Amino acid sequence: MSKDAFFISGLGHMAFQLAWAGFESGLFSLLYHNGWTEKNKIKDELELPENSLTIILMGLVSLSLLQREERDGGIFYGLSTDMKDIFDSFPIEKWYAIARLHYFVIYDALCCGFESFKAGKNLGLSRIPGEGVTLYEKFQNNETLRNLFYGFMQAISDMANKELAASGVWDEVNVLLDVGGGNGANAIAIAKHHPHIKVIIYDLPATCEKAKEVIEKEGLADRVSVFSGDFFKDEFPSGVDGILFAHIMTIWSQEKNLFLLKKAFDSLTPGGRAFVFNMVSKDDETGPLMCTLSNVYFLAIASGEGMIYKKGEYLKWFEESGFSALESLDFPFYHALLSGKK
Numbered sequence: 001m002s003k004d005a006f007f008i009s010g011l012g013h014m015a016f017q018l019a020w021a022g023f024e025s026g027l028f029s030l031l032y033h034n035g036w037t038e039k040n041k042i043k044d045e046l047e048l049p050e051n052s053l054t055i056i057l058m059g060l061v062s063l064s065l066l067q068r069e070e071r072d073g074g075i076f077y078g079l080s081t082d083m084k085d086i087f088d089s090f091p092i093e094k095w096y097a098i099a100r101l102h103y104f105v106i107y108d109a110l111c112c113g114f115e116s117f118k119a120g121k122n123l124g125l126s127r128i129p130g131e132g133v134t135l136y137e138k139f140q141n142n143e144t145l146r147n148l149f150y151g152f153m154q155a156i157s158d159m160a161n162k163e164l165a166a167s168g169v170w171d172e173v174n175v176l177l178d179v180g181g182g183n184g185a186n187a188i189a190i191a192k193h194h195p196h197i198k199v200i201i202y203d204l205p206a207t208c209e210k211a212k213e214v215i216e217k218e219g220l221a222d223r224v225s226v227f228s229g230d231f232f233k234d235e236f237p238s239g240v241d242g243i244l245f246a247h248i249m250t251i252w253s254q255e256k257n258l259f260l261l262k263k264a265f266d267s268l269t270p271g272g273r274a275f276v277f278n279m280v281s282k283d284d285e286t287g288p289l290m291c292t293l294s295n296v297y298f299l300a301i302a303s304g305e306g307m308i309y310k311k312g313e314y315l316k317w318f319e320e321s322g323f324s325a326l327e328s329l330d331f332p333f334y335h336a337l338l339s340g341k342k
């Protein structure tokens with residue numbers, strides 16, 4: 001372990017504010033598009049007070065997000081090689097959308113992390129206005145929060161859904177039910193790639209309205225529809241030969257995930273397949289860091305019960321729900337697609 005890991009943990013909230021400043025000020029974007037840039041030029045472009053800019057630049061260099069060089073009588077800054085790779089592999093605007101939910105919602109709500117751990121409940125949710133016991137219920141009646149959330153969620157889904165959509169697994173599916181399909185990020189990617197497939201997005205009412213707008217905009221209303229319901233209380237539509245849970249099972253307890261998979265088994269036509277698509281933790285429970293840190297969000301804010309589970313846990317639930325011919329495929333950014341046949 002580097003001793004800095006301890007300081008980053010203790011002062012992580014400062015680190016986040018510096019990273020947020022990198023996005024919000026336009027600094028990351030400037031350095032990504034312009035390459036190495038002289039400090040005075042950065043100051044002119046960003047219009048920040050000198051002292052603030054110095055603090056941001058020093059902080060981001062010490063976090064290894066930026067590099068600094070003195071040459072030709074000036075001080076130059078550039079993105080570190082790893083940051084450039086990160087922005088090359090996934091667009092900066094998407095990372096910015098992820099950071100936006102963190103800045104405006106998650107950061108404040110994480111005030112009572114330990115209390116949430118102790119109680120095993122999402123006590124941080126009380127910091128977010130509105131009614132409901134999960135983040136998803138709360139944003140049904142809060143458009144600003146809903147838009148921030150789906151900006152974030154679209155970006156998380158886009159990390160791997162191009163590859164998900166291109167996968168051959170959809171060749172076998174004619175009618176896909178996208179349970180908790182949100183604004184349609186995955187349904188639309190899959191429908192665009194596979195002209196034979198029809199997709200039904202199943203979600204809470206306000207989210208279905210949002211999904212409808214996206215479907216119309218994409219011109220997919222003939223093949224992508226919405227079905228409004230609560231997946232714990234209401235039936236799934238019948239006649240589907242594929243059921244997808246994308247970024248759903250990380251929210252809920254093992255018992256509820258088992259309930260959802262059994263419900264999927266009962267609803268599928270014979271020979272149909274259920275799919276779980278989300279990030280997975282390493283089998284030895286040592287990472288990846290992006291996943292182990294995200295666990296805190298699920299427990300302390302989103303629902304108070306989920307986490308990023310391991311592949312083996314999903315496969316066990318598939319088996320217990322009656323599925324056979326289990327399959328597991330790996331996707332970018334620690335995502336996996338796990339599936340089983342009825």
Ligand SMILES: C[S@@+](CC[C@H](N)C(=O)[O-])C[C@H]1O[C@@H](n2cnc3c(N)ncnc32)[C@H](O)[C@@H]1O
Pocket residue numbers: 136153154157179180181182183185186202203204207229230231232245246247248
């Ligand atoms: C993490 S988002 C995933 C969205 C989408 N599947 C994706 O991967 O981009 C979880 C989704 O589940 C929906 N959801 C949460 N609880 C639900 C419930 N009880 N019934 C139906 N949908 C629900 C939320 O509204 C939200 O759209």
